[in-house]
Amino acid sequence: MSALFPDYRPAWETDDHRLLREHARAFFAKEMTPNQEKWAAQKHVDRETWLRTGEAGLICLDVPEEYGGQGGDPGMEYLVTEELVYSGDTAFGMGVGSTITPHYVANYATEEQKRAWLPKMCSGEWISAIAMTEPGAGSDLKGVRTTARRDGDHYVINGSKTFISNGGSADFVVVAAKTDLDAGHKGMALFAVEADTPGFERGRVLEKMGRHGADTAELFFNDMRVPAANLLGGEEGQGFYQLMNQLPRERLAIAVDALAMAEAAVVETIAYTKERQAFGQPVLDFQNTRFELAHCKTQVMATRTFVDYCIQREIAGELDAVTASMAKMQATDMLDDVVDRCLQLFGGYGYMMEYPITQKFAAARVMRIYGGTNEIMKEVIGRAL
Numbered sequence: 001m002s003a004l005f006p007d008y009r010p011a012w013e014t015d016d017h018r019l020l021r022e023h024a025r026a027f028f029a030k031e032m033t034p035n036q037e038k039w040a041a042q043k044h045v046d047r048e049t050w051l052r053t054g055e056a057g058l059i060c061l062d063v064p065e066e067y068g069g070q071g072g073d074p075g076m077e078y079l080v081t082e083e084l085v086y087s088g089d090t091a092f093g094m095g096v097g098s099t100i101t102p103h104y105v106a107n108y109a110t111e112e113q114k115r116a117w118l119p120k121m122c123s124g125e126w127i128s129a130i131a132m133t134e135p136g137a138g139s140d141l142k143g144v145r146t147t148a149r150r151d152g153d154h155y156v157i158n159g160s161k162t163f164i165s166n167g168g169s170a171d172f173v174v175v176a177a178k179t180d181l182d183a184g185h186k187g188m189a190l191f192a193v194e195a196d197t198p199g200f201e202r203g204r205v206l207e208k209m210g211r212h213g214a215d216t217a218e219l220f221f222n223d224m225r226v227p228a229a230n231l232l233g234g235e236e237g238q239g240f241y242q243l244m245n246q247l248p249r250e251r252l253a254i255a256v257d258a259l260a261m262a263e264a265a266v267v268e269t270i271a272y273t274k275e276r277q278a279f280g281q282p283v284l285d286f287q288n289t290r291f292e293l294a295h296c297k298t299q300v301m302a303t304r305t306f307v308d309y310c311i312q313r314e315i316a317g318e319l320d321a322v323t324a325s326m327a328k329m330q331a332t333d334m335l336d337d338v339v340d341r342c343l344q345l346f347g348g349y350g351y352m353m354e355y356p357i358t359q360k361f362a363a364a365r366v367m368r369i370y371g372g373t374n375e376i377m378k379e380v381i382g383r384a385l
Contacts, residue, residue: 012308027053050124053092060118082256088359120171132144146178190233208366210361255331307327
């Protein structure tokens with residue numbers, strides 16, 4: 001149930017979804033909301049939080065039960081993402097550690113590997129990450145320069161990655177590397193890497209504009225020997241296509257995150273402007289305030305109907321890359337507009353980091369960048385015209 005639209009029910013949401021939503025909301029209010037300041041100071045979420053979230057059945061919602069998941073549908077994953085955002089969290093790396101990385105294993109690993117790796121991710125014992133971005137290659141995945149050279153029963157991987165969410169804590173990382181630097185996107189492969197592998201090194205946890213409690217780090221691979229069996233899909237040259245197949249899921253997850261953050265910002269701002277007095281009356285009584293919030297509420301609702309349409313398509317296995325790219329672009333552009341307008345209505349308090357609206361403003365800006373910049377989204381959409 002949406003706080004901004006209490007009577008709205010998306011077509012895909014069943015009674016089971018609603019029960020899960022109530023469970024997630026109560027759990028995150030207890031585990032996430034009180035710890036944001038602590039996590040921001042230490043630049044990572046406590047490992048015990050991952051374990052408790054796994055015990056609560058809130059990680060890997062749509063991974064099959066035989067591998068330790070909850071056996072649900074993608075809608076469960078996305079509604080849990082919404083509730084996480086509603087709790088005020090900007091730190092917990094569930095989007096990467098639950099929604100994204102485990103599905104590379106579920107879709108491309110061998111049966112033996114799935115049974116070995118997925119239960120640890122689903123339980124929260126393992127924190128996972130995906131390492132695509134490099135200092136010289138962001139949205140342009142064809143520009144990856146990390147190399148993987150076959151040497152007998154192993155691949156020797158050399159290179160570096162940056163801006164890796166969960167990178168400082170990850171136990172398991174899916175690494176994009178080139179087995180052939182001259183083959184363009186056809187030379188890319190994905191490798192499953194356990195973080196205790198010799199040659200796997202972590203760099204610094206990066207200072208960011210927002211999301212200070214989120215663990216974002218550099219990774220380095222120095223003659224890192226990975227078993228050849230850890231080549232996901234078992235065939236060289238498939239990495240780019242594997243990434244392209246999974247990116248719609250990632251981009252929809254970003255859209256859901258952005259939508260929920262915008263909605264939470266409007267709810268906070270309505271409450272604040274009802275209480276805050278200026279010139280002897282509540283700030284909400286000024287026409288400009290009402291007009292600004294009317295604009296924001298309308299933008300959120302319009303985006304919500306589109307995102308819910310995409311979730312319904314994803315549940316049916318029909319979400320395509322272009323539609324997911326449109327959802328990601330629309331939701332993140334909308335978020336920046338809405339959270340900026342909301343912050344303005346807080347006046348000077350909107351510039352103070354102790355206020356959740358300020359934390360949202362700082363956290364929102366990256367949404368138009370990661371998962372592929374919105375300029376890349378326009379390219380994806382434009383090429384399909």
